[in-house]
Amino acid sequence: MRSVEELLKTQGVEFLVNTTERESYEMFFVHKKLETVRATCTTERTVTIYREHDNKKGNYTFKVFASDTEESILQKIKLAKEQCLLIDNENFALPAAETFDREIPSSLTSLPPREMGEKIANACFAADCYENGSINALEVFLYRDHITVKNSNGLHKTEHKCRAMVEAIPTWNENGDSVELYEAYHFTEWDEAAIIAEIDGKMKEVRDRYHAKKPQTEITAPVLLRAAELNELFDAISDDLNYAAVYNRSNCYQKGQNLQSGDGDQITLTRKGEIKGSRFSALFDQDGVTLKDTPVIEKGVVTSYHGANRFAQYLKEEVTGLLPCIEVEAGTLTEEEIEGAPYFECVSLSGLQGDLYSDYIGGEIRLAYYFDGEKKIPVTGVSISGKLSEALASIRLSQKRKLSGSYFGPEKAMLKGLKIF
Amino acid sequence: MPFSSFLNEKRDYLKELVSCLKKHFSYVSVLGTDVKSKRIVVNRNTSSVGEDSLSECGFVVKMHDGKAFSEYSFDTLDCSPQALADRILESVSVSSALATIECPVPRDEKDKRDFIRESDFEDYSDKALLEYATGLKDELLALDEHVLNAFVLIAPYTVDKLFISENRELSQHFGWCNGYELLVYRDEKIVQVREGENSHLLKDVLAGLPRHKDKLLDKAKHLVKAKPITPGVYDIITDPSITGLIAHEAFGHGVEMDQFVKDRALAKKFMNDYVASPVCNMRDGAAATLSAASYFFDDDGVLAGDTQIIKEGVLVSGISDLVSASELGTPPTGNGRRESFKRKAYTRMTNTFFEAGKDKVEDMIASVKHGYMLFETNNGMEDPKNWQIQCTAEYGIEIVDGKLTENYVAPVVISGSVPELLKSITMVSDRVTIEGSGGCGKGYKEWVRVSDGGPVLKARGKLA
Numbered sequence A: 001m002r003s004v005e006e007l008l009k010t011q012g013v014e015f016l017v018n019t020t021e022r023e024s025y026e027m028f029f030v031h032k033k034l035e036t037v038r039a040t041c042t043t044e045r046t047v048t049i050y051r052e053h054d055n056k057k058g059n060y061t062f063k064v065f066a067s068d069t070e071e072s073i074l075q076k077i078k079l080a081k082e083q084c085l086l087i088d089n090e091n092f093a094l095p096a097a098e099t100f101d102r103e104i105p106s107s108l109t110s111l112p113p114r115e116m117g118e119k120i121a122n123a124c125f126a127a128d129c130y131e132n133g134s135i136n137a138l139e140v141f142l143y144r145d146h147i148t149v150k151n152s153n154g155l156h157k158t159e160h161k162c163r164a165m166v167e168a169i170p171t172w173n174e175n176g177d178s179v180e181l182y183e184a185y186h187f188t189e190w191d192e193a194a195i196i197a198e199i200d201g202k203m204k205e206v207r208d209r210y211h212a213k214k215p216q217t218e219i220t221a222p223v224l225l226r227a228a229e230l231n232e233l234f235d236a237i238s239d240d241l242n243y244a245a246v247y248n249r250s251n252c253y254q255k256g257q258n259l260q261s262g263d264g265d266q267i268t269l270t271r272k273g274e275i276k277g278s279r280f281s282a283l284f285d286q287d288g289v290t291l292k293d294t295p296v297i298e299k300g301v302v303t304s305y306h307g308a309n310r311f312a313q314y315l316k317e318e319v320t321g322l323l324p325c326i327e328v329e330a331g332t333l334t335e336e337e338i339e340g341a342p343y344f345e346c347v348s349l350s351g352l353q354g355d356l357y358s359d360y361i362g363g364e365i366r367l368a369y370y371f372d373g374e375k376k377i378p379v380t381g382v383s384i385s386g387k388l389s390e391a392l393a394s395i396r397l398s399q400k401r402k403l404s405g406s407y408f409g410p411e412k413a414m415l416k417g418l419k420i421f
Numbered sequence B: 001m002p003f004s005s006f007l008n009e010k011r012d013y014l015k016e017l018v019s020c021l022k023k024h025f026s027y028v029s030v031l032g033t034d035v036k037s038k039r040i041v042v043n044r045n046t047s048s049v050g051e052d053s054l055s056e057c058g059f060v061v062k063m064h065d066g067k068a069f070s071e072y073s074f075d076t077l078d079c080s081p082q083a084l085a086d087r088i089l090e091s092v093s094v095s096s097a098l099a100t101i102e103c104p105v106p107r108d109e110k111d112k113r114d115f116i117r118e119s120d121f122e123d124y125s126d127k128a129l130l131e132y133a134t135g136l137k138d139e140l141l142a143l144d145e146h147v148l149n150a151f152v153l154i155a156p157y158t159v160d161k162l163f164i165s166e167n168r169e170l171s172q173h174f175g176w177c178n179g180y181e182l183l184v185y186r187d188e189k190i191v192q193v194r195e196g197e198n199s200h201l202l203k204d205v206l207a208g209l210p211r212h213k214d215k216l217l218d219k220a221k222h223l224v225k226a227k228p229i230t231p232g233v234y235d236i237i238t239d240p241s242i243t244g245l246i247a248h249e250a251f252g253h254g255v256e257m258d259q260f261v262k263d264r265a266l267a268k269k270f271m272n273d274y275v276a277s278p279v280c281n282m283r284d285g286a287a288a289t290l291s292a293a294s295y296f297f298d299d300d301g302v303l304a305g306d307t308q309i310i311k312e313g314v315l316v317s318g319i320s321d322l323v324s325a326s327e328l329g330t331p332p333t334g335n336g337r338r339e340s341f342k343r344k345a346y347t348r349m350t351n352t353f354f355e356a357g358k359d360k361v362e363d364m365i366a367s368v369k370h371g372y373m374l375f376e377t378n379n380g381m382e383d384p385k386n387w388q389i390q391c392t393a394e395y396g397i398e399i400v401d402g403k404l405t406e407n408y409v410a411p412v413v414i415s416g417s418v419p420e421l422l423k424s425i426t427m428v429s430d431r432v433t434i435e436g437s438g439g440c441g442k443g444y445k446e447w448v449r450v451s452d453g454g455p456v457l458k459a460r461g462k463l464a
Helices: A004-010 A070-084 A113-126 A192-211 A227-239 A243-247 A309-315 A335-339 A388-394 B005-009 B011-021 B081-091 B126-141 B202-223 B240-255 B257-261 B266-270 B322-328 B361-366 B418-423
Strands: A014-030 A033-053 A056-064 A099-103 A133-151 A156-174 A177-180 A183-187 A223-226 A269-272 A294-298 A325-328 A343-349 A353-355 A360-371 A376-379 A383-387 A401-404 A407-410 A412-415 B027-042 B047-051 B056-064 B069-074 B111-116 B147-165 B168-187 B189-199 B232-238 B282-284 B307-311 B351-354 B370-381 B388-400 B403-409 B412-417 B433-442 B445-454 B457-463
Touching (some): A004 A033, A014 A113, A033 B322, A070 B047, A113 A133, A113 A156, A113 A192, A133 A192, A156 A192, A177 A192, A192 A343, A192 A360, A223 A227, A227 A353, A227 A401, A227 A407, A243 A309, A360 A388, A383 A388, A383 B412, B005 B011, B005 B027, B011 B056, B027 B126, B047 B126, B069 B081, B168 B202, B168 B433, B189 B202, B189 B433, B202 B388, B202 B403, B240 B266, B240 B282, B240 B351, B240 B370, B240 B388, B240 B433, B240 B445, B257 B266, B257 B322, B361 B403, B388 B418
Parallel strands (some): A033 B069, A099 A156, B111 B168, B232 B370, B351 B445
Antiparallel strands (some): A033 A056, A133 A156, A156 A177, A156 A183, A269 A294, A269 A325, A353 A360, B027 B047, B027 B056, B027 B147, B168 B189, B370 B388, B388 B403, B388 B412, B412 B457
16 A cells, blocks of 8 residues: 555645654553553654645645545545645645654663553552552553654654653542542653652642641732643743734734833743753644744733634735744743742642733642741632733742743743732 | 444454463453544644544453462564463463452453444544634634734544453444643733643544633633732532542542552541531442443443442442452452553543532522632542642632622632531532543553543532
8 A cells, every 4th residue: 555645646636744653552540450451553644735726725634544445545645635725815835845753762662562551550559658648549650652754745754752641639638538639640751759849749739638627817918830831831921922813813912012010020932942841842833833932921912813724824924833832031020039028829720720811820729838938838729810001010030940831931930919819 | 433443353363362362360350442533623824634543443352369469561463372371371460479469369350342432523523623613713812902923723533442361352432532622811910711622432522622612711711810829728619520629539539449448548437427518429430321431341341330439428439440359359340441551450430410400500609708710620530548628720700798709819729638528518509511621640650641620519628
């Protein structure tokens, strides 16, 4: 049977083929006992055909499954060729020929998946060492991906990478009552100490959640957000600045706009392809474009948009590719400064709600630490809420930076003017 | 449209595979999936048509021998059933030193049936759908000079699944379609407003979308002037989508019985106790109504259920997948669902809703001295262990002296204790609306299509 690319070439069309071959090994534990073991071996292949007509360009996307035959693939290609004529988008060029094949080395491949999965699970359970604490449920996922992009210009790029994820539910039981927190920890290297430290940190937090109380009086203090929430916040802000949103007039912020009118630390944010240790890191995007790091906010002012090949050409902007990672420069906030006055540190939220359009930031607190100037008190059962623009104006960013998800930036940020109730 | 010819052709192969694996396991089943999806999107500047990301074609085998369950997901049948069985056995092997659960083998009662729910998707060509969407988009753009952009999306999909075990052979074919329209509107500030229609018939979706044009514009005009709400505790009236969000987040996740197995759900302790006001009745089930999660059998091959969860305020039942039901010794309720054939089956909600009461909406609004009526689901987050809730409404309208005002607030986050919220429900309207366009994750992953809804409720809640 001829390959998809060979069949596409027989039809004389412009094309893009995205292929992800994935093998996974997955373990699901309940009360430290294995409940389910899973393995997967799958291929996902998406084909997009482009066709110029009347100075416009049409495209049509379809999937090719392992079950497809040469005949069924040819049928799909021929249908797609016809359907392209229904679409009248502005013309643009596919990325030029470029080839490479890169393996991102990872110590996760140092053992067969079964053995590595067990080691990861054992590391998680090693942190389950508190008399009243336990990990009620644990899921371990090991993925090995081979990602390939090919197009009709001769572009052919492949990336091979590994990653792991654990989802753990640390639980604290005392006096017949029980509370839990949710932990999703992603990593790309085997580091037993880091896994134990991460889970141990969550065990201590769930202990504190058990002892946390709803405050009887209103708390007024600056709010501290941690890296996980800052990842969500800065992702929402910088995603708004992508070329597709700008072209479709759905962006909230504009180039040249100052996002910070107050006396806080000025935000400098760069969208990036790779951040060391982040599972989101990539060398190229779905079009095969080699990613170009792009500062989008400098000293609080929007300086650039970013985004994919097609919309960059429409806007006559530089093609940066779809940039998955975010780096934010350190601020001036020190630990000494934080500990020198009352604060309200959000440790676990149901989810940070950051709404650019409604100028809102808020969320329901599952665990926070209220420092009243003398002691740290675990708090639950409250919410935070306020205006996003005011929070950004006064934001203070920590000097110390941390990796969290797709984000490398200040470990903490202090926001003023949020109501805690 | 007939059932997937690809899956039909593979029946004998899959039976042979089950037979090979049965030499090693007491229980073996295989689920084959063939999902076809389409997505048509137009806006002021661009349009697209093509296959949507829901499309998939592959298989997952589930095996059990009284200890841990094993699963293997694959998409090629490029070798003999015996060779594939050997590969599967090697792939899911575990160390003998590993502690495993012990669990009764699921029952595998004889059943052979084919289920079909017809849709009308083949009556509409891509060209016709694009022309429709383009026409509607142009009408939306012409509504007002402040409309920056308008998006119209039409996304039909059909699901074919084949389940084979030693004693069961089930097939199902059904479809669903979601349609959306969205305005980007600027008048000093920018807002985005949306409306949707969904049905198993495209003709219903296409007929329904244009009816929302005036409502979209009116909403946009009000929302550009919307203010933040003053945080506090208020009397609230929930529109059916917010009612559904509360049902889903407050108690839907809390009664997923795989959480009972893990001691993750407080609901396990409160079975047969009052957890809500006596005016509350709540159900979940793929067979409970016709909506986005209405299938004929679940991804474990269990026939669709209709489960009463809360009856007159009392928690009477949870929902389960095959594994959790086996572990708990209860009958499975038909709630075993996978994000795709590549993912594990968990206990998942389907169509989750409060049942109708006797009150009239106008009487409910009239009964509020000062409060808010809340509209349109944005998102929510469950906390089944600790019974906290966070639900976000796109907007609220202030009620003063029993009347809706022109004062819009946005967004509005409802948070607090689940029992406090549910026990505060005092009025339930006499009509139920269920919206079938939602997606639901378990934690932060494993997304499946769900619907939820119910009547209009009057309650008291913490808003921010």
